[in-house]
Every structure is written in C-alpha cells, then in structure tokens.
Amino acid sequence: MAETVSAASPLMDDRLRRGPYPELSWHAVIVGWFLGAIIAVSIGYASLKLGFSIEGSELAAILGFGILRGMLRRRSIVENNVAQTVASAVNGASSGMMFSVPAIFILGYGNEFNPVLLTFGCIAGAFLGIAFIIPLRKQMIDFERLTYPGGVAVATILKSPGAGVRKAQLLIGAALVSGLVHYFSQANGVSNWGMGAMLGLPEYTNITWYLSLLTVGVAFIAGRGGVAFIIGGFVVYFLIAPLLAATGMLPTTEAGEIIRDPEALRGLLFRPIGIGMLIGGAMTGVVLALPLIISAIRSMQSAAKLEAAISRDEMPIKLLYFAIAGAAVVLCVIAVLSVESVGLLRGLAMAVLGTLWIWMSGIILSEAIGRTNWSPLSGMTLIGITLLILVTSGLESSVDRIVAAVVVGAATCVAMSQATDLMLDLKTGYLVGATPRKQQLGQFLGAWLGPLVVIMLVFVLHEAYGLGSPELPAPQGQALAATIEGILGGDVPVEKYIAGAFLGALLSAVQGGLGVTVGLGFYLPFNIVLTYSLGTLTRIVADRQMGAEWSESVGIPIAAGLIVGEALVGVGFAVQAVLGS
Amino acid sequence: MIGRGYVLLIIGFLAGTYVAALDPDSTNWRWFVPAVVIAALGVQQIKQAQASAARNSTRLTADRAELEQALSSIVSNLTELRSAGDAVPPFELRFEIDRLFRGDLMRFADARDTLAQLYGLQAYADIVSEFAAGERYINRVWSASADGYLDEVSTYLDKAQVQFEHALRRLEAVQAH
Numbered sequence: 001m002a003e004t005v006s007a008a009s010p011l012m013d014d015r016l017r018r019g020p021y022p023e024l025s026w027h028a029v030i031v032g033w034f035l036g037a038i039i040a041v042s043i044g045y046a047s048l049k050l051g052f053s054i055e056g057s058e059l060a061a062i063l064g065f066g067i068l069r070g071m072l073r074r075r076s077i078v079e080n081n082v083a084q085t086v087a088s089a090v091n092g093a094s095s096g097m098m099f100s101v102p103a104i105f106i107l108g109y110g111n112e113f114n115p116v117l118l119t120f121g122c123i124a125g126a127f128l129g130i131a132f133i134i135p136l137r138k139q140m141i142d143f144e145r146l147t148y149p150g151g152v153a154v155a156t157i158l159k160s161p162g163a164g165v166r167k168a169q170l171l172i173g174a175a176l177v178s179g180l181v182h183y184f185s186q187a188n189g190v191s192n193w194g195m196g197a198m199l200g201l202p203e204y205t206n207i208t209w210y211l212s213l214l215t216v217g218v219a220f221i222a223g224r225g226g227v228a229f230i231i232g233g234f235v236v237y238f239l240i241a242p243l244l245a246a247t248g249m250l251p252t253t254e255a256g257e258i259i260r261d262p263e264a265l266r267g268l269l270f271r272p273i274g275i276g277m278l279i280g281g282a283m284t285g286v287v288l289a290l291p292l293i294i295s296a297i298r299s300m301q302s303a304a305k306l307e308a309a310i311s312r313d314e315m316p317i318k319l320l321y322f323a324i325a326g327a328a329v330v331l332c333v334i335a336v337l338s339v340e341s342v343g344l345l346r347g348l349a350m351a352v353l354g355t356l357w358i359w360m361s362g363i364i365l366s367e368a369i370g371r372t373n374w375s376p377l378s379g380m381t382l383i384g385i386t387l388l389i390l391v392t393s394g395l396e397s398s399v400d401r402i403v404a405a406v407v408v409g410a411a412t413c414v415a416m417s418q419a420t421d422l423m424l425d426l427k428t429g430y431l432v433g434a435t436p437r438k439q440q441l442g443q444f445l446g447a448w449l450g451p452l453v454v455i456m457l458v459f460v461l462h463e464a465y466g467l468g469s470p471e472l473p474a475p476q477g478q479a480l481a482a483t484i485e486g487i488l489g490g491d492v493p494v495e496k497y498i499a500g501a502f503l504g505a506l507l508s509a510v511q512g513g514l515g516v517t518v519g520l521g522f523y524l525p526f527n528i529v530l531t532y533s534l535g536t537l538t539r540i541v542a543d544r545q546m547g548a549e550w551s552e553s554v555g556i557p558i559a560a561g562l563i564v565g566e567a568l569v570g571v572g573f574a575v576q577a578v579l580g581s
Numbered sequence: 582m583i584g585r586g587y588v589l590l591i592i593g594f595l596a597g598t599y600v601a602a603l604d605p606d607s608t609n610w611r612w613f614v615p616a617v618v619i620a621a622l623g624v625q626q627i628k629q630a631q632a633s634a635a636r637n638s639t640r641l642t643a644d645r646a647e648l649e650q651a652l653s654s655i656v657s658n659l660t661e662l663r664s665a666g667d668a669v670p671p672f673e674l675r676f677e678i679d680r681l682f683r684g685d686l687m688r689f690a691d692a693r694d695t696l697a698q699l700y701g702l703q704a705y706a707d708i709v710s711e712f713a714a715g716e717r718y719i720n721r722v723w724s725a726s727a728d729g730y731l732d733e734v735s736t737y738l739d740k741a742q743v744q745f746e747h748a749l750r751r752l753e754a755v756q757a758h
Contacts, residue, residue, distance in 0.1 A: 016671055021725050021733035077724035142713035143706070145690060162675055162727020239595065240602055251605050268605040273598065292697075295706035303710070313714065430713075433721025433737070495608040499601035502613075503594060506620045510590065510627050 022079040024438040029445050031067050032086025035060050036446055039087060039571065040453050044094040046574030048102065048461060048474045056094075057424060058567045060087035061154045069161075077158050078434045084154060085425040085439050086446035089126075092421040093450025096414035097122060099381050101458055102477025103484060104406050106468035113338065113403045115455055121334040121411035122451035125358075128330070129415030130443050131323030132362050133422050134315050138296045139289065140423065141430055144512070146370030149221035149563075151427030156560035158432050167557045174561025175568070178213040182566040185211045186573055192527050204241040204250070206262035210527040217562030218373040219535025220555060223543070225371045226536045228514055232521015233529030236270045237262065262526060272493040274522030275379045276500020281515020282364040283501070284508035315440045327355040327415075331408055338407040339400040342392070349391050350404070354412045357384045361412075362419040367516045369420050370427075372532075376523050378476060380416055382483055383497075385409035389487050398488055406484075418447055535559070583634075586626030593620025635698045644695035645756070651689035652749045655682060655715070659742040663735075674726040674734060678719060686716055700755040708751050715744035 022028070039056040064083035068074045104113055140146045160168045185191055196207030219226050241262070244250050251259050251268055259265060286293075300317045332351035335342050342350070361380040369375045388405035395401045422443050429439045458467070465472040468481075486492065500522075504515030521529055542551045596616035601608050634640070658681045662669065669677055689712060697705040718741035725733035 016729045016731055018732050019730075021721075021728070021730045075728045076730075077728060078721070138710065143709055159724070159727065162724070235595070235598065240598055243599055244602060249603050269602045273601050291702050292706065295702040296710070298703065299706040299710050302707075313717075430717055431720055432724050433717055433719070493606070495606075496601060499597065499608045499613055502617050503597050503601070503620075506590070506594065506617065506624055509624045 017075075022074060022076040023435060024082050024442055025079055027068060027072060027074060028064075028079045028083040029086055029442065031064055031072075032060070032083045032442065032446055033090060033449055035063050035067075035083070036087035036090025036449065037453050040091045040094040040450055041457055042571055042574040043091060044098050044454055044457050045461070045577060046570075047094065047098045047476065048467065048472050049574075049577055056091040056567075056571070057084060057088045057150060057154050057421070057428075058157065058564045059571050060084040060091070061157045061428075062564065062568070063087075065157065077162070077432050078429075080158050081425070081429050081432050081434045082438060082442045084158075085422075085429070085442040088421050088425060089130075089418065089443040089446030090450040090453065092418045092447065093122060093126060093414055093454045095377060096125075096417035097410055097451065097454045097458070098474075099378050099476040099480060100385070100406055100410040100413045101455070102467045102474040103480040104403065105458075105462050105466075106474065106477050106481040107402060107484065109399055109403055110462060110467075112399055113407055115459065117334060117337055118407050118410060119451045119455045121330070121407060122414040122455075123448050124326075124330040124334070125411030125413070125415035126418045126447035126451065127444060128323050128327045128355075128358060129362065129418035130422055130440060130447060131315075131319050131326075132359055132415070133366075133419050133426070133440075134317060134320045135293055135297055135300075136362065136366055136419070136423065137426050137436060138300065138314075139293055140366055140370055141427055143292065143296065144370075146367070146427075147222050147225050148370050148424050148427035149218045149373040149559075150369070151424040152221045152431065152556065153217070153560035153563040154424070154428040155431035156557055157564060158428065160557075167553070170554060170557040171561040171564070174213075174217075174558040175565035176561075178217070178562040178565030179569045180565075181211065181213050182569040186569065202242070202245065203260040204237065204245060204262055204265060206237040206241070206526040207530065208262075208527045210525075210531040212528075212531055212566060213562040214566035215528060215531045216535035216538070217559035217566075219532040220539045220542075220551075220559035220562075222372055223536070223539045223551075225517075226532060228517035229372045229374075229521045230529055230533045230536060232274070232518035233524070233526050233533075234521075235518075236266075236522055237526045240270075241265060266525065269496070270522045271379070272496035273500035273503070274519045274524075275376070275383060276497035276502075277504030277507070277515050277519025277522060278364050278368070278376055278379065278500075279360070279383065279497065279504065280501030281504030281508040281513070281517075281519055282360060282367060284505040284515060285367065285512050286360070286363060288508070288512060313435050313437055315437050324355065324359075327358060328352060331355060331411060334411060335404055335408050338404040339395075339397075341395050341397065341400045342404050346391060346394065350388055350408050353387055353391060354384070354408050357387065358412050358415045358419075361416050364516060365416055365420040366423045367513050368520050369424065371513055371517050372520060374520055374524060374528070375417075375420050376520060377413070377417055377420070378479070379523055381409060381413045382480065384412050384416075385480065385484065386487055386492060389484065401488070402484055414451065418443070582626055583630035586623045586628075586630060589623030590620050590627065591623070593617060593623055641695055641699060644692040645699060647688055647692040648695065649749075649752060649756075651685040651692070652712075652745060652752060654685045655689075655745050656742065656749055658682060658685070659738065659745060663738050663742065671726055671729060671731055671734060675723045678723050678726070682719055686719070696752075700758075704751070704755045708748050708755075711744055711748035711751060715741050715748060718744060 043056055061084040065080055160171055193209045196205055328351045331354040332347045335350040336347035365375050385405050388409050392401040392404050467474045504519050507518055508515035542555050593616050597613055600612045693709055696708055718737045722734050722737045
C-alpha cells in the first residue's frame with residue numbers, strides 16, 4: 001500500500017506518494033470485470049440489433065477512470081490501463097461470439113449443440129488468442145511501431161489528467177462535438193450523406209459520406225499509415241467500377257438487370273477479392289517477416305537466459321509453445337465432442353486448421369487494426385468457418401457439419417478478437433509505461449468471463465425474441481448463416497479469394513502490410529473509406545502546415561476526443577436499447 | 582528504375598483487379614496471369630532499386646550517425662535528470678521528459694531500419710528491443726510523475742538509463758565489428 005509523503009520538503013506536497021505504483025491490483029480486476037460485463041451485454045445486444053460491434057476500450061477507460069479515481073480515490077494511470085484491459089477482455093468475447101453463435105440459432109439448430117462445450121471452447125480460444133500475441137507484440141509494437149489509433153486514443157484519455165489542462169479541454173471539447181453529431185445522426189436515423197446522388201453521379205461511384213467524426217479521428221491518428229487503405233477504396237469505386245460500367249461488364253441479376261448498387265457490387269465482386277488480398281498480403285508478410293520474428297524470439301530467449309529486466313516484463317516465450325500445442329488439443333477435443341460423427345481424425349484435422357487459422361488471422365487482424373483501426377473480424381471468421389465446413393465435408397448430416405464447424409469456429413473467432421483487443425491494449429500500455437506481462441495477466445483474468453456472459457445473453461435474448469426475428473435481426477449472424485447455406489450448396493467464391501491473394505501478395509512483397517491495408521479498402525464499405533480520407537488528409541496538411549509537434553500535442557487530443565464522444569454515445573444508445581427492452 | 586517498377590506494378594495490379602472483378606463466379610486466368618506477371622516484374626524492379634538505394638553509403642552513414650547521436654543524447658539527458666534529483670519538482674518531471682526525450686526517441690525510431698541493413702536482423706532485434714523497453718520505462722516515469730509516485734519515478738529512471746546504455750553498448754559493439 002502506497003503511503004502519502006509528509007510535506008517535509010518544499011518540493012513535496014500531500015499528493016506525493018511513496019511505495020509501489022499500483023498496477024495489476026484486485027481493484028483494477030474487479031472494476032474491470034464489472035465494467036466488462038456491462039459493456040459486453042450492451043455492445044452484444046447492440047450488435048444483434050444493429051449488425052456491428054462497437055469498440056469498448058474507450059468507454060472502459062473512461063468509466064474505469066471515474067470509478068478508480070473518482071470513487072475509490074486511487075491514482076495510477078497504469079492501474080487504469082489494467083482495469084480497461086480486463087474490461088475489454090471480457091467484452092472481447094462479445095464481438096467474437098456475436099458474429100458466429102447466432103448463426104446456429106438462425107439456421108434452426110439452437111437445440112443441436114452443447115452450450116457448455118461451446119462456452120468452454122470460447123474460453124479456451126480466448127486464452128489461446130492471448131498467448132499467440134506474445135511474439136506479435138514484440139514485432140508489431142516494438143519493431144514495426146504500428147500506430148493502433150484506438151490504443152493511442154485510450155492512452156490519451158488515461159494520460160489526460162497529467163497532460164495539462166489544455167489537452168484535457170481539447171479532448172473533452174472534441175468529445176462533446178463528436179457525441180452531439182452522433183446523437184443527432186442516430187436520433188434522426190441519418191448515418192450517411194449521399195453526395196454522389198445529389199450531384200447526379202452514377203450509383204456505382206458510391207460517393208456517400210459516413211457521418212462519423214470517430215472515423216475522422218481514427219484516420220488522423222493513423223496518419224500516413226491509412227493512405228494505402230484509402231487507395232484501396234478509391235481504386236475499387238473510382239477506377240474499377242467505372243471501368244466495368246464503361247466496358248459493359250457490370251454483373252446482372254437473374255432477371256437480367258444491371259447491378260449498379262455499390263453494396264451489391266461490393267458483396268459480389270470486391271469484398272471476396274479484398275478477403276483474398278488480406279490473406280495473400282498477410283501470408284507474404286509472414287514469410288518476409290519470419291526472419292525478424294525468429295530474431296525477436298531469439299532475443300527474448302537470450303534475455304530470459306540472462307534474466308535481463310526486459311525478460312521479466314514479458315510473458316515467457318515458452319507459453320507460446322504450450323499455447324500452440326494446447327490450441328491443437330483443445331480444438332480437437334471440442335471438435336470431437338461437438339457432434340458424435342466427427343471422429344478423431346477429422347477432429348484432429350479441424351484442430352490443426354483452426355490453430356493455423358488463429359495464428360494467420362491474428363496476424364491479419366493485428367496488422368489491419370494497427371494500421372487503420374478497422375478489424376476485418378467478420379471476414380476472417382467467414383473464411384475460418386468455410387475451411388472448417390470443408391473439412392467436415394465427409395459427414396452425411398449437414399446439421400452435424402454446421403454445428404461442428406460453428407462450435408470450433410466460435411472458439412477461433414473469440415481467439416482472434418482477444419488477440420486484436422490485447423494488441424490495442426498493449427499499445428496503450430506501451431504509451432503509458434505499463435508492464436506487458438501484467439496486462440497479459442489482466443487479459444487472462446478477464447477473458448474467461450466474457451463467454452459466460454455472452455452465452456447467457458444469447459440464450460435469454462433468443463428465448464425472449466428469437467434470434468433472426470424482426471425484433472432482433474442479428475444481421476452478422478444472418479450473413480454467416482446465408483454464407484453457410486451457400487457453402488453447403490457449393491457457392492464459395494474461391495477463385496475471387498485466390499485472385500485476391502495473388503494481388504495482396506504482390507503488394508506486400510513491395511512493402512510489409514501494404515496488401516493487407518489495400519485489401520481492407522476493398523473489403524470495407526466505401527462510405528467509411530471516404531470519411532476516413534478526410535482525417536488522413538487533415539493529418540497530412542496539419543503535419544506540413546503546423547508541424548508534427550502541433551499534430552501530436554493538439555491534433556491527437558482532439559482526434560482522441562472525436563473517437564471517445566462517438567463511442568460513448570454509441571454505447572449510450574445500446575444501453576438505452578437494453579433498458580428499453 | 583524504381584519509377585518503371587511502380588508503373589509496371591500499378592498497371593499489373595489494376596489489370597489484375599479488373600479481370601478478377603469481371604465475373605462474380607469465376608476468374609479468367611488467361612488474362613489474370615499475364616497481369617500478375619507484369620506486376621511481379623514491377624515488384625522485382627522495385628526491390629532491386631530499393632536494395633541498391635539501401636546500399637547507398639551516404640544515407641546509411643547519415644542514419645548510422647543519427648542512431649548513435651540519438652541514443653547518446655538520451656543517455657546523457659537521463660544522467661543529467663537523475664543527478665538533478667530534487668531540483669526538478671516531481672510533478673514537473675513529465676514535462677521535462679517531453680522536452681528532453683521525445684525528439685531523440687523519434688529520431689532513433691525513424692532511422693532504426695538502417696540497423697537491419699547495416700548489421701543484420703539479430704542486431705536489429707536486440708537493439709530495438711532494448712530501445713523499446715527503455716522508451717516504455719520513460720513513459721512509465723511520465724505516468725508515475727503525473728500520479729506523484731516518487732519511488733516509481735526514481736526506480737524507472739534508473740531502469741531506463743540501464744536499458745538505453747545497453748542499447749548504446751550493443752550499437753557500439755556491432756559498429757566496431
């Protein structure tokens with residue numbers, strides 16, 4: 001327990017303390033559990049209602065800040081960081097499970113799977129995702145110094161009391177503006193502004209602005225790292241779509257009508273190519289970065305042998321080897337127990353595939369979120385479940401195929417979402433000086449709770465409204481259910497994935513991460529890319545005209561405020577929806 | 582050469598994307614493969630040009646000096662700050678950190694890729710690991726200073742100094758080889 005220093009010296013006042021600096025404390029863990037459960041329920045419900053997930057780290061940071069500092073009178077930035085890490089670890093299960101689990105209910109097999117096994121699988125998946133991050137932290141945060149805009153925003157919040165009044169004012173002012181804009185946007189049901197339609201431009205050019213200051217803030221913090229992402233989107237809608245139209249090659253409906261709707265074009269053509277680019281870009285990145293990853297692991301091993309201070313800051317690298325073996329065993333057990341007909345060999349094949357996919361998609365997601373703050377989790381889940389369904393192709397019953405693939409897929413999905421969530425928190429931790437090992441322990445302490453909370457929420461809501469009903473449409477689950485039906489019917493755009501993989505690989509061969517970032521521009525709706533480009537442009541102009549120092553000291557607090565304001569209002573609407581129902 | 586490489590890459594990439602997007606169900610590989618080959622030729626030319634630029638001794642010399650200067654400056658500023666003791670009020674220390682270290686940390690980070698080109702990946706991994714830990718410790722000093730934890734400030738100033746001295750020694754050792 002820290003003690004207050006008596007005012008014996010003119011330099012000392014009663015705010016100064018002696019003793020250990022609180023970091024991984026029970027206060028932080030309990031506050032984290034409490035906040036995480038609330039946020040997981042709110043955001044989980046919102047994602048079933050609205051179809052997208054909201055990043056909960058900013059909210060966890062602010063609420064944790066209020067409880068630890070305001071109510072409990074504790075004063076430690078790194079303890080706040082751990083509380084927010086624990087809370088977001090609990091919430092990590094929400095985004096991981098809300099995309100995959102509802103699909104089983106929507107397909108009508110809600111009574112065909114074992115919820116205890118699924119929950120256990122998701123908890124195991126969460127732990128594995130955390131362990132897989134050990135070498136990635138070193139590579140992406142220490143070596144590549146990826147931006148992680150969301151992590152920077154949270155660090156700005158945590159540091160705001162010590163950063164001076166002006167920065168706090170900028171942060172709060174921007175949060176108010178952003179929150180108000182989002183409130184009016186949501187209250188009036190206007191999320192986009194179709195400028196292209198107003199100007200009479202062709203529909204496929206897709207000039208629609210996403211009315212989100214959060215997106216502008218994220219792009220400002222990402223800076224030049226987001227340029228490739230923008231290029232991806234512009235290539236699709238300003239070059240390829242017009243070229244397809246000019247050459248009369250736009251696709252047609254079964255009735256022979258030309259498809260000009262940009263969302264339909266994205267779903268049919270560009271998103272599958274984008275997913276392929278993400279995979280090809282990441283695989284090339286792994287191959288090129290492999291020598292560096294090996295060097296990083298050697299560096300960690302030699303630091304551990306010498307018992308250097310930095311080795312005590314990290315989780316032991318041995319944990320990664322156990323995690324890889326553990327992942328295969330746990331996924332195999334889950335696969336075998338999920339339905340009787342799977343059998344040991346097929347279960348083993350699913351386990352190996354699931355483990356490889358956790359690793360590969362963990363890299364893709366960490367890279368994407370590190371450079372742009374957008375996580376293509378749904379696309380990676382889709383590919384993971386597609387691969388798992390292909391492994392189950394020998395099973396006679398399609399119910400067994402779906403249940404086995406989704407149960408194992410949910411575990412891998414939670415692993416992926418935990419991995420990306422932890423990378424964001426570790427970036428925040430780096431900026432506030434937290435100890436990675438303590439953050440990772442905090443993530444372990446939070447990760448078990450999320451699957452329990454979310455599975456209960458899913459069953460309660462399904463009982464009350466029925467997942468997939470007009471009351472609770474669960475759009476992500478519906479999309480996955482439709483895809484699963486498509487896969488069973490042989491409708492998988494494999495050629496698009498392969499072509500995209502070649503294109504992504506070429507780009508990543510030129511510059512690490514380029515294929516992933518450009519692919520993300522293909523994958524996401526263009527309205528997000530368009531609004532994102534405003535933030536990137538503002539950052540480039542600000543750096544040139546006002547200087548990098550201005551961008552750091554003024555621009556980033558404002559950008560962080562833009563992120564926080566919109567996130568808070570978004571969660572507020574989710575809470576309102578929960579209370580209202 | 583690098584310009585021509587980028588032109589080939591862009592043409593091949595756009596052509597490949599267009600061909601891949603022609604049909605929702607399939608890809609015309611007879612057109613796609615040549616487009617990818619053109620892009621691959623572009624990648625090869627870019628890599629050659631980048632390798633040649635990486636061997637450019639003027640830039641490498643400048644970056645090498647930058648790395649050493651930045652680390653030396655961080656070490657000497659840390660020594661000065663630690664010896665200043667009570668002269669810097671604890672709550673003011675974080676502003677001193679921003680003033681004394683941010684520029685040098687950024688300088689080193691910007692030039693760090695040169696380490697891999699000059700001394701290999703293992704040297705890069707070892708030195709940048711030490712540097713990153715040192716930077717994280719400095720960030721912790723900032724946080725502890727803002728929260729008023731005196732012992733933590735002093736402990737992590739010491740740890741940061743050790744870390745950056747290790748990094749500097751490793752850099753000097755690889756330079757001496």
